[in-house]
Amino acid sequence: xxxxxxxxxxxxxAVLTRFGYPADEAQTILEVLMYAQxxxxxxxxxxxxxxxLPRDPRAAPIRTVRDTKLSALLDGGWNIGMVVMRASSQLxxxxxxxxxxxxxxxxxxxxxxxxxxxxxxxxANAGFIGLxxxxxxxxxxxxxxxxxxxxxxxxxxxxxxxxxxLVLDMATSAxxxxxxxxxxTAGRTLPPDVAxxxxxxxxxxxxxxxxxxxxxxxxxxxxxxxxxxxxxxRPLVAATYSADGxxxxxxxxxxxxxxxxLVDAQSFKQEASDLIQRVKATRRLPGFDEVLVPGERxxxxxxxxxxxxxxxIDDALWRALLQAAKPDSKE
Amino acid sequence: xxxxxxxxxxxxxAVLTRFGYPADEAQTILEVLMYAQxxxxxxxxxxxxxxxLPRDPRAAPIRTVRDTKLSALLDGGWNIGMVVMRASSQLxxxxxxxxxxxxxxxxxxxxxxxxxxxxxxxxANAGFIGLxxxxxxxxxxxxxxxxxxxxxxxxxxxxxxxxxxLVLDMATSAxxxxxxxxxxTAGRTLPPDVAxxxxxxxxxxxxxxxxxxxxxxxxxxxxxxxxxxxxxxRPLVAATYSADGxxxxxxxxxxxxxxxxLVDAQSFKQEASDLIQRVKATRRLPGFDEVLVPGERxxxxxxxxxxxxxxxIDDALWRALLQAAKPDSKE
Numbered sequence: 001x002x003x004x005x006x007x008x009x010x011x012x013x014a015v016l017t018r019f020g021y022p023a024d025e026a027q028t029i030l031e032v033l034m035y036a037q038x039x040x041x042x043x044x045x046x047x048x049x050x051x052x053l054p055r056d057p058r059a060a061p062i063r064t065v066r067d068t069k070l071s072a073l074l075d076g077g078w079n080i081g082m083v084v085m086r087a088s089s090q091l092x093x094x095x096x097x098x099x100x101x102x103x104x105x106x107x108x109x110x111x112x113x114x115x116x117x118x119x120x121x122x123x124a125n126a127g128f129i130g131l132x133x134x135x136x137x138x139x140x141x142x143x144x145x146x147x148x149x150x151x152x153x154x155x156x157x158x159x160x161x162x163x164x165x166l167v168l169d170m171a172t173s174a175x176x177x178x179x180x181x182x183x184x185t186a187g188r189t190l191p192p193d194v195a196x197x198x199x200x201x202x203x204x205x206x207x208x209x210x211x212x213x214x215x216x217x218x219x220x221x222x223x224x225x226x227x228x229x230x231x232x233x234r235p236l237v238a239a240t241y242s243a244d245g246x247x248x249x250x251x252x253x254x255x256x257x258x259x260x261x262l263v264d265a266q267s268f269k270q271e272a273s274d275l276i277q278r279v280k281a282t283r284r285l286p287g288f289d290e291v292l293v294p295g296e297r298x299x300x301x302x303x304x305x306x307x308x309x310x311x312x313i314d315d316a317l318w319r320a321l322l323q324a325a326k327p328d329s330k331e
Numbered sequence: 332x333x334x335x336x337x338x339x340x341x342x343x344x345a346v347l348t349r350f351g352y353p354a355d356e357a358q359t360i361l362e363v364l365m366y367a368q369x370x371x372x373x374x375x376x377x378x379x380x381x382x383x384l385p386r387d388p389r390a391a392p393i394r395t396v397r398d399t400k401l402s403a404l405l406d407g408g409w410n411i412g413m414v415v416m417r418a419s420s421q422l423x424x425x426x427x428x429x430x431x432x433x434x435x436x437x438x439x440x441x442x443x444x445x446x447x448x449x450x451x452x453x454x455a456n457a458g459f460i461g462l463x464x465x466x467x468x469x470x471x472x473x474x475x476x477x478x479x480x481x482x483x484x485x486x487x488x489x490x491x492x493x494x495x496x497l498v499l500d501m502a503t504s505a506x507x508x509x510x511x512x513x514x515x516t517a518g519r520t521l522p523p524d525v526a527x528x529x530x531x532x533x534x535x536x537x538x539x540x541x542x543x544x545x546x547x548x549x550x551x552x553x554x555x556x557x558x559x560x561x562x563x564x565r566p567l568v569a570a571t572y573s574a575d576g577x578x579x580x581x582x583x584x585x586x587x588x589x590x591x592x593l594v595d596a597q598s599f600k601q602e603a604s605d606l607i608q609r610v611k612a613t614r615r616l617p618g619f620d621e622v623l624v625p626g627e628r629x630x631x632x633x634x635x636x637x638x639x640x641x642x643x644i645d646d647a648l649w650r651a652l653l654q655a656a657k658p659d660s661k662e
Contacts, residue, residue, distance in 0.1 A: 070431055070592065071431065099401065101432050102432075103432060103588060141613065142622055144615060144621070144622040145614060146614060146615075146616050147614040166562070168555040168558070170556075196616075217549055217552055218553055221549060222549055225501075228488045228499055231606065235590075236599060238594045255586075259567055261402035262397060262402060262436045263436075263569045267569070275562065279476075282472065282478035284477075285527075288475040290475070292474075292551075293558060
């Protein structure tokens with residue numbers, strides 16, 4: 001189904017308003033969701049259907065828990081991830097601008113940040129290297145286990161270049177949780193090696209996978225990275241737990257680094273661009289029309305959508321979104 | 332073949348002395364090699380055989396190129412990686428102790444650092460979170476290509492805990508280059524999906540792989556990480572190139588972060604240990620006796636070797652090492 005971007009925005013905004021967000025928060029969330037949607041990333045408007053992203057009734061102003069010249073820990077006040085990350089990535093940029101490096105952690109976040117490449121890109125747009133790590137609820141099993149314990153634990157790295165930033169944005173799980181929800185909505189099966197059922201058997205059924213566990217990517221190495229993101233977004237931000245020890249928090253960590261600390265920033269950007277060009281010019285394997293760098297496919301999809309003013313969207317997803325936007329709809 | 336640790340140390344030290352290292356540098360290199368060897372990591376004494384690790388004739392004192400309170404760029408003076416990393420990880424620890432965060436880059440390094448988990452562990456032993464990234468010569472092809480351009484680009488993350496540090500140390504390539512050299516020495520074939528020959532065909536022959544390209548790990552995600560490590564260890568440290576644009580440098584980057592910037596450091600350590608215990612207690616998949624965390628197998632191997640005072644070593648590797656230690660041996 002082809003939908004105009006204006007219609008998609010208005011519909012998504014209507015859902016967010018129904019979810020109880022004040023106008024400025026709804027705009028912030030919309031911007032992050034649209035960024036993902038236009039890039040073909042599964043952190044887009046699929047997040048608004050089903051249970052969706054209702055505003056947490058506990059939501060309170062964001063508060064600084066600990067503060068140094070270089071760093072801050074923010075209490076997210078059970079706001080949604082996008083609203084808290086807006087504050088934390090902005091703060092990381094300001095502190096980095098003053099001191100060359102910064103570290104901002106966030107805790108007590110009620111839900112997802114959306115595509116964290118969005119924040120890594122903002123940091124890179126400010127001229128800094130951005131490292132962003134995001135925790136979530138307990139959905140992913142460690143290598144060798146089928147008991148969900150980790151978040152999908154994406155990491156994003158943004159690199160300023162002489163052109164637009166280079167942004168890697170990847171879950172350390174074999175599939176993003178919203179990739180499963182997207183497959184469920186569209187009636188598709190999952191790849192064979194991304195999830196377990198509740199008894200530890202591999203499953204390709206999205207509903208069964210949601211009641212089981214997601215796997216980490218890339219064997220024991222990917223699992224090691226998943227555990228490290230968990231360390232950076234759980235103990236390092238003093239995440240909140242339920243009485244029985246289950247993590248309730250979607251904590252995050254942002255690191256910003258000014259390349260000028262080590263080298264001339266303009267040279268860095270030029271050399272980063274040169275390296276990208278050199279990667280793209282390497283000899284290709286059979287079956288590859290092009291060597292792609294992280295984010296490149298998404299950049300093109302976004303560019304095309306912005307130029308055409310419309311986007312292809314899965315029929316079932318669009319129907320579910322229209323339903324969610326109706327004033328009388330039940331969740 | 333079972334070799335006593337004393338004999339192994341003496342033999343390795345004899346090789347290092349033949350390679351032209353002064354006593355203190357030889358000791359530093361030996362310590363890093365033994366760390367890897369005792370842990371079953373392929374960055375051990377295999378590095379001393381064949382062409383080995385001769386001291387670069389250009390080797391000159393390490394020099395500070397750029398310096399701020401939080402950061403430094405060191406000119407490695409074409410010393411070997413272990414000698415330069417000794418300086419840079421120590422400097423990162425000192426700056427982190429004073430300011431809570433630090434960043435040290437190194438350039439003009441003649442060869443490998445050895446197992447970079449060693450340095451991440453030193454930083455964690457100092458109570459800080461250590462992130463270590465290492466570049467190398469051009470051995471690894473980007474996803475979609477078979478032309479070697481990246482280093483094997485390991486990354487290591489060290490986390491202080493209430494017990495010994497948790498250390499992830501992984502190449503972003505599908506296999507470490509010394510894993511290939513180790514297989515070559517032992518007469519073993521490679522796994523089917525780790526390397527290409529010079530024409531881009533998959534190969535399991537170590538000699539053919541060394542003339543071709545190593546693959547990145549974990550599909551496009553691993554390739555994205557490999558590119559990011561390249562960004563952090565090439566343009567960010569102003570690596571050195573040949574006249575025809577080939578990278579000559581084995582640049583590195585170290586980041587140290589005091590958890591106290593965000594939370595109470597003792598609580599962090601305790602929660603990190605608790606998380607490890609919780610990971611280990613998760614329900615196991617069939618075929619897994621235990622859920623292992625990064626470095627755990629290596630910690631046990633090292634402990635066992637230190638207790639027994641000896642280690643099993645591949646026959647061909649040991650013969651090659653004895654040969655390399657002979658005063659009259661040719662390289």
